[in-house]
Amino acid sequence: MTLNWLLTAYTSFLSLVFLGLLGIAIYPYAKKKQPEVIYKGNQKEKVLVISPCRGVDLTLKKNLSSLKSQTYKNYSVICVVDDLNDPSVPIIKELGLNLIVSDSDIGKGSGKVKAISTAIKKYPEYSVYAIADSDVEFTNYWLERMIAPFSESNVVATTSYPYFNPVGGFWSKVKMVWSFVGNGMMESDTTLFGWGGSLAFRSSLMDSKSLSEFSNSLSDDIYITRKSKSKGKLVYIGDVGLTVNTDDKFNSFMEWSNRQTALTMLGSKSNFKYGVILYSGQELLFFSSIILSISVSYLFLIFLIPFAIGEIKTYMRAPKHKAYALFIFLFINIIYLVNLAYARSMSKISWRGNDYKIVQDLSRQS
Template sequence: MVFYVSIASLIAVGFSYIGIYKSNELKQRKNCRPKTLVIIPCKGLDLGLEDNLKAITKQNYDRADYLGVVDSLQDESVSVLEKVGINYIISDYTCEKCSGKVKAIATAIKKYTDYDAYVIADSDIRPNSNWLEDLVSPLCNDRVGLSTTFPYFVPIGGLASKVKAVWGTVGQSLMESKLTRFGWGGSLAFEKSLISDKMDYFTSNISDDSALTAICKSKKLDIAYVKEARPAIYTAENFPQFWEWANRQTALSINASPRVFTYGIIFYSLYIFEFFSAVLLTSISLAFVYLFIPVAIGVYRVYERSVIKSPIFAIIYLFIPFIYLANLLKAKRMGEIIWRGRQYKLQKILDP
């Protein structure tokens, strides 16, 4: 019994520290304004696409151009790009193993070379007017290779969309530590020099953010996380759609770094063990109520990271470790993914 309590207590201390710890961020230079091309890969009609595109282009930044990239003139997004007044091109870069998004980004970079920096903006984000300035600012630090953020999800559907909103706060927690930080492809800024000598590597990958993260790390550069640049993503998924999305995100993460699976299984298994230990031991004696501290910190962090707050988030948070564990187990067995209507085979990612 003493050994069991000691193990549970030690795990509780560890998770409490993880819940509290945040890496110190590099200071941003607000006068940093490199000439920037914002690349917006578009395919189909994302939820609120017109409002998203308007928000992306209405920035307090006078040294930026905005470019949509589509697969064909028949794509449904073309009429919206024209209505908002965004120039667009057809994706035509030649690459065999790349995804449609990687192909779109490579097409833009190849054709538009007269820029100091590039920003990838997913067409489902809805940022504020300072998003671009905040996102680009860290690039003036020579130690920074990528500048990124992570979205907050605005649930406008049923319970599944609220689960996704809480699921997303875990992604934000990964960004707050340099050990687990990655470049999120929905809002990602980098200088031309980062990728100019790595285009062959970049275009041999399915995931743009995994490839750019690997390139950044290979050059021993930092990834800056800019919380102020978090965009909104409006979500109305049902449970099958959420499950497919969460498994795809997890599969791409595992494919980029197989350690994600090992660490994830250990982390969430221990968390579940600690949670049930807290329930069991507290039912015996209230003296063990301190074992719920990691859960309390977790709920607090969800509310801190959530722009849209709801009491149900606290309840959903209790189930997130089980959902993540299920995502990891499912994603590990996935040999291919379906992304934007296309099927991609997951292949081992080599070092740049």
């Protein structure tokens, strides 16, 4: 009797977890879809594309070259380096791109934030600024699609999200699957964020006070996301074909994933709690359904439905290495939980050779 009662109670608990995870899995598809807005023909904005460069990224020359051949016409590109001895400088000069040195005294923010702030301060005549990370390869229509929504007055920022293309071994493929969490966040207005590798915003977003706050921030993503949502509309531009070529090994992947997790938690303290609940719930439901289906009844396999939906999404999001993607998805939640646990104890992050104290970020004050 006691065992039956415990099984009933545990099954009831698993049912609640199942319904919650199923709701999360199908919500983007079940909710009423807003008609897709097609933005066309906006060439009036004068755009400055800012590409902070430090070191030589994988396929750097190809990445920077892609910024020169945009179908959008009314734009300029500026590369910003810490100093003229940076290894990226010869490549920038070879491509004939404009180059400036970041002002190290402009604020206490990260090197990337200082680079962006320097460019904005030096070139105030532009109506829109677009951040383009040097590790991203852009399609020639990227900027045109990013700028088109600014024809609507309520749009203050636009963003897009890349495919992390694994050109290395196993851990570069893990990075591909890990990054799909970002695709999921882009599906909801609640979790939508401005990804700093491809992020455009109106110059009005950075008045003198805001620029001062921004230059003291650790993360450009967090500050601009929060600022744009408070001032108007942040628009996600899908299907622009961004690619980040990656050859990560275990150590570089863990450093990257822990840093991304720490920055996500910096953006919102509740992300840790929600992450632990979500990923722990998924693992609990997965293993419980398998064990109970073997020991009690095959009917418990129904609890695998949220997992199956996740596998299908992963399969669809991976343009190649699909077999790897399906296999990696089996344990990706465990990696997420490790990231959450480690990131919670981090007092600093390493970013392109520099260490930054996490408490340094002032964007949460804005």
